[in-house]
Amino acid sequence: MxxxxxxxxxxxxxxxxxxxxxxxxxxxxxxxxxxxxxxxxxxxxxxxxxxxxxxxxxxxxxxxxxxxxxxxxxxxxxxxxxxxxxxxxxxxxxxxxxxxxxxxxxxxxxxxxxxxxxxxxxxxxxxxxxxxxxxxxxxxxxxxxxxxxxxxxxxxxxxxxxxxxxxxxxxxxxxxxxxxxTDSRNGQKVEQSGKQPFFVFHNAYGYLQEQYGLEVAGYFTLNPEQQPGARHLVGLKGQLGKAGVTCIFREPQFQPAYIKRLTEGLSVKVGVLDPLAENIQSGPESYAQFINQLVDNITSCIQGAVKKNDKLS
Ligand SMILES: [Zn+2]
Incomplete structure (x- = not known):
């Protein structure tokens, strides 16, 4: 040596x-x-x-x-x-x-x-x-x-x-x-969940909707920082009333009081969508996890809503 x-x-x-x-x-x-x-x-x-x-x-x-x-x-x-x-x-x-x-x-x-x-x-x-x-x-x-x-x-x-x-x-x-x-997984999820329009907090989900054929029926606001206009809220209240059991999704970054006011007395389920991936640990697989989580939150909520609506009709 x-x-x-x-x-x-x-x-x-x-x-x-x-x-x-x-x-x-x-x-x-x-x-x-x-x-x-x-x-x-x-x-x-x-x-x-x-x-x-x-x-x-x-x-x-x-x-x-x-x-x-x-x-x-x-x-x-x-x-x-x-x-x-x-x-x-x-x-x-x-x-x-x-x-x-x-x-x-x-x-x-x-x-x-x-x-x-x-x-x-x-x-x-x-x-x-x-x-x-x-x-x-x-x-x-x-x-x-x-x-x-x-x-x-x-x-x-x-x-x-x-x-x-x-x-x-x-x-x-x-x-x-x-x-x-990711696409084939989420395509299946959406197919299994049944079609049910849902409502989102701010107008951010057009791309996700288009990608997977989801049905965003309406949104609370265009700009999350601003109180939506009175006319918009009245129209939304009408839509929500007609929607039957439906899901609305708020976002973790915002807690506006008007969501509660608008949904009082209606059969809505409130879920959370985070368009900014805040709770996702960052790593090489994280973007897929982020998209999967959005789709899971939407499909699990609307699956429940579809079941309830089937019972009602
Ligand atoms: Zn935005």
């Missing part, structure tokens, strides 16, 4: 540390909101940890800038965000931050955008249109869009970090495969 002198051992350790540091120089990736962080994490798994800008409990509709946000942004190499219709606070901050590659997901090629105009199911009040813009910005609530977003993230990451190209590519392939499984 050969004896390694201490000095040589030290040099070896120092060289190893140096080379570790060099390979650890992967890009610093930031996502504006948690659902985008979950998609990014699937793509950056094994290369770098994706940070998130918005702290839990804050809504992108109303977040106002903090000095810590500016620091996070300045230290990032890449930021993935939705677009000015969602993170209204970001464009100004991006304009004054140099050296960060910012990619707005509403602008990327192939992304599916729904008009923010309501279809005939919805009651329309002009006064409620404001910072949501012409297109519905809740683009992350569809697996088809998640696929497009993940592809774009991988493309951008390869452009700034060629060294890890094959890892980004294999992560992307795995993510796309998991989206296929």
């Amino acid at each position: 050969q004896f390694v002198p201490i000095k040589q051992l030290l040099i070896t350790v120092m060289l190893m540390t140096a080379s570790f540091c060099a390979s650890a120089e992967s890009p610093k990736v930031l996502a504006s909101i948690k659902p985008l962080q979950l998609i990014a994490q699937a793509v950056t798994e094994g290369v770098t940890h994706t940070e998130v800008l918005l702290p839990p409990g804050s809504s992108p509709h109303s977040h106002s800038l903090k000095p810590s946000d500016a620091r996070k942004l300045r230290s990032a190499d890449v930021i993935f965000w939705v677009g000015p219709a969602m993170e209204t606070f970001l464009p100004k901050m991006l304009a004054s931050t140099k050296g960060v590659k910012a990619v707005s997901m509403m602008d990327i090629h192939g992304i599916r955008l729904l008009s923010s105009e309501e279809d005939e199911h919805h009651i329309h009040e002009h006064g409620e249109h404001h910072d949501h813009g012409d297109y519905d910005p809740h683009i992350w609530l569809s697996t088809d869009n998640a696929r497009v977003i993940a592809r774009e993230m991988a493309r951008v990451l390869v452009s700034v970090d060629k060294v890890n190209q094959s890892r980004y590519q294999s992560n992307l392939d795995r993510f796309l495969k998991s989206m296929d499984q």
Whole structure:
């Protein structure tokens, strides 16, 4: 056995540390909101940890800038965000931050955008249109869009970090495969649950509805920060009264008193949908878990409602 002198051992350790540091120089990736962080994490798994800008409990509709946000942004190499219709606070901050590659997901090629105009199911009040813009910005609530977003993230990451190209590519392939499984699982869930229109707190679920053929009958508000108009609430009360046993879904970020007032005396079941994935542990599989949880909450509630309505009729 050969004896390694201490000095040589030290040099070896120092060289190893140096080379570790060099390979650890992967890009610093930031996502504006948690659902985008979950998609990014699937793509950056094994290369770098994706940070998130918005702290839990804050809504992108109303977040106002903090000095810590500016620091996070300045230290990032890449930021993935939705677009000015969602993170209204970001464009100004991006304009004054140099050296960060910012990619707005509403602008990327192939992304599916729904008009923010309501279809005939919805009651329309002009006064409620404001910072949501012409297109519905809740683009992350569809697996088809998640696929497009993940592809774009991988493309951008390869452009700034060629060294890890094959890892980004294999992560992307795995993510796309998991989206296929997610879709077939959730398609079955929705089919089994039976058709039953349901009501949501804010107008955020158009993409999810379209992806899985769900039936959102109405929403309480366009902008979760604002009290809905009186006319909208009167119309909604009428819809709820006619709906039989139905489900309404509130969101953990908001506890408005008008939901209780509107549903008093009606046979409604109240569930929770979290469009921001706050209770989801972040990891490479988390985006699928997030979508599965939304679908499970919807289908388990409407399954109960369908049963009750069958008994009543
Ligand atoms: Zn929203």
